[in-house]
Amino acid sequence: MHSSLDCFPCFARQALDAARIVSDQPEMHEQILRRICLLASEMDLNQSPVVMGQAIHRMVKEVSGNPDPYRAIKSRFNQLALDLYPKVKRLVDQAPDPFDAAVRLAITGNSIDFGAYTSRDFNEASLHRMIDTVLLEPVSGDIAIFKQAVNRGGNILYLADNAGEIIFDRLLIERLPLDRLTVAVRGIPIINDATMEDARLAGITDLCTVIDNGSDAPGTLLDDCNKSFLGVFNQADLVIAKGQGNYETLSDVDNKAVFFLLKAKCPVIAAHLGCPVGRMIVMTGAHQS
Amino acid sequence: MHSSLDCFPCFARQALDAARIVSDQPEMHEQILRRICLLASEMDLNQSPVVMGQAIHRMVKEVSGNPDPYRAIKSRFNQLALDLYPKVKRLVDQAPDPFDAAVRLAITGNSIDFGAYTSRDFNEASLHRMIDTVLLEPVSGDIAIFKQAVNRGGNILYLADNAGEIIFDRLLIERLPLDRLTVAVRGIPIINDATMEDARLAGITDLCTVIDNGSDAPGTLLDDCNKSFLGVFNQADLVIAKGQGNYETLSDVDNKAVFFLLKAKCPVIAAHLGCPVGRMIVMTGAHQS
Numbered sequence: 001m002h003s004s005l006d007c008f009p010c011f012a013r014q015a016l017d018a019a020r021i022v023s024d025q026p027e028m029h030e031q032i033l034r035r036i037c038l039l040a041s042e043m044d045l046n047q048s049p050v051v052m053g054q055a056i057h058r059m060v061k062e063v064s065g066n067p068d069p070y071r072a073i074k075s076r077f078n079q080l081a082l083d084l085y086p087k088v089k090r091l092v093d094q095a096p097d098p099f100d101a102a103v104r105l106a107i108t109g110n111s112i113d114f115g116a117y118t119s120r121d122f123n124e125a126s127l128h129r130m131i132d133t134v135l136l137e138p139v140s141g142d143i144a145i146f147k148q149a150v151n152r153g154g155n156i157l158y159l160a161d162n163a164g165e166i167i168f169d170r171l172l173i174e175r176l177p178l179d180r181l182t183v184a185v186r187g188i189p190i191i192n193d194a195t196m197e198d199a200r201l202a203g204i205t206d207l208c209t210v211i212d213n214g215s216d217a218p219g220t221l222l223d224d225c226n227k228s229f230l231g232v233f234n235q236a237d238l239v240i241a242k243g244q245g246n247y248e249t250l251s252d253v254d255n256k257a258v259f260f261l262l263k264a265k266c267p268v269i270a271a272h273l274g275c276p277v278g279r280m281i282v283m284t285g286a287h288q289s
Numbered sequence: 290m291h292s293s294l295d296c297f298p299c300f301a302r303q304a305l306d307a308a309r310i311v312s313d314q315p316e317m318h319e320q321i322l323r324r325i326c327l328l329a330s331e332m333d334l335n336q337s338p339v340v341m342g343q344a345i346h347r348m349v350k351e352v353s354g355n356p357d358p359y360r361a362i363k364s365r366f367n368q369l370a371l372d373l374y375p376k377v378k379r380l381v382d383q384a385p386d387p388f389d390a391a392v393r394l395a396i397t398g399n400s401i402d403f404g405a406y407t408s409r410d411f412n413e414a415s416l417h418r419m420i421d422t423v424l425l426e427p428v429s430g431d432i433a434i435f436k437q438a439v440n441r442g443g444n445i446l447y448l449a450d451n452a453g454e455i456i457f458d459r460l461l462i463e464r465l466p467l468d469r470l471t472v473a474v475r476g477i478p479i480i481n482d483a484t485m486e487d488a489r490l491a492g493i494t495d496l497c498t499v500i501d502n503g504s505d506a507p508g509t510l511l512d513d514c515n516k517s518f519l520g521v522f523n524q525a526d527l528v529i530a531k532g533q534g535n536y537e538t539l540s541d542v543d544n545k546a547v548f549f550l551l552k553a554k555c556p557v558i559a560a561h562l563g564c565p566v567g568r569m570i571v572m573t574g575a576h577q578s
């Protein structure tokens with residue numbers, strides 16, 4: 001997916017949010033924001049918005065000297081998700097269609113996204129509200145078709161997205177064929193994206209193979225991933241890609257069945273998907289499986 | 290008032306909105322947006338946000354070759370305000386305190402601002418809703434103190450803000466001492482700001498002296514105004530400054546009584562004023578009269 005001109009105000013907003021998370025020095029905020037504006041003035045619109053996201057958050061880490069600025073936010077939402085886990089697991093187990101419920105809860109976890117949202121837009125209370133209505137909300141796409149793709153056999157690669165969210169992913173991962181499943185996380189901390197540490201905390205390393213992709217992109221830029229990840233990706237018969245960043249980077253993959261599970265949190269993504277903002281999505285990309 | 294880092298995402302948003310109003314060519318939108326990002330990367334934060342607003346809208350006019358891109362929007366909201374005029378005039382005349390009601394309606398007109406708002410955020414229906422509740426809404430500041438300042442005597446200069454809004458201004462202007470009142474409009478079309486043509490349409494040229502300030506800034510940058518305007522400004526004992534742009538450019542004036550009448554439409558202005566977004570404001574600036 002290419003970048004849109006509508007992404008530009010959001011790049012500036014993201015840069016400022018991230019700068020303020022990493023530092024309370026206005027001079028540092030200003031330096032980061034000015035450098036991102038300069039980058040935006042020359043950016044290649046054929047690139048995915050994730051490339052600019054990567055540049056923004058690399059710059060935040062470089063200017064601040066903090067290699068993991070969202071560590072505290074990741075811990076906070078991991079803890080919140082762990083606290084909620086017994087409740088949401090019960091919700092899934094007792095649902096008329098537990099697989100459908102697990103997909104919905106995994107997508108609800110995708111709201112824990114501090115690239116798309118700021119802490120003004122999203123907090124613990126919003127997550128509680130979403131869980132209360134998750135089984136009734138509309139979903140764009142067909143969870144039954146997704147389930148058929150899972151049951152078709154072959155290797156499955158699950159691309160996790162954010163910390164906190166990855167604990168909700170566990171609800172779905174537990175219902176996937178674990179012997180032919182690999183879960184992948186980011187290789188290097190970026191925004192609040194899940195890394196190996198978060199997969200371990202979620203208990204997913206005890207369930208199936210977990211690998212890291214070697215990259216610090218808040219999505220899956222294949223050119224930026226390590227060889228072992230690419231080997232698994234190329235061998236996968238089905239890719240389950242969580243979240244906006246993975247959608248932005250893989251929506252054009254046309255030689256492989258990719259199912260995107262996400263909340264459409266921004267107007268650009270929603271327009272690309274042809275759905276309203278806030279909608280839960282279970283859809284394939286360029287490849288129609 | 291200085292520019293805030295929080296203005297940067299809004300500069301990009303404004304540039305894109307304006308580019309799309311003036312043209313349906315994506316290449317032109319992109320060119321304008323890239324050039325504004327470059328300007329933002331080097332802008333002097335000690336300047337008022339109006340300086341960047343002026344740069345954005347000058348660039349939109351230059352790139353498009355259209356000297357008045359908001360002409361259709363101005364006509365639409367002038368016509369809407371003219372249609373509403375009998376109703377709002379009755380509302381003022383029948384109010385328990387007509388002066389108070391006229392101030393409130395003049396401020397309500399300040400919502401017709403296509404710098405602060407996009408046509409997604411503001412339309413005819415929003416204006417109707419605001420009028421219905423205007424007499425009950427809270428106002429930050431004291432309209433009675435403003436009235437005392439008006440009645441104190443001396444020369445009054447009324448700085449109009451937007452087309453459409455200027456027809457609501459007429460309700461207040463009719464209740465000001467017309468023999469010692471001058472109304473000023475922008476010298477050159479910029480966004481949907483009122484020019485002499487709009488003052489004439491509102492019938493204000495029939496009521497009192499109307500001058501233009503010679504400038505194309507969406508506010509009052511004194512260094513950018515013509516000599517005749519500066520003469521009237523310097524001779525004024527009271528300045529009534531409508532709207533965010535006039536607040537952004539004159540809030541630091543400390544040698545003259547300036548009353549600011551506006552809707553606080555953006556978070557930066559609201560924080561500067563210490564009020565919630567959307568609040569009606571009747572306040573003095575650096576000079577406490």
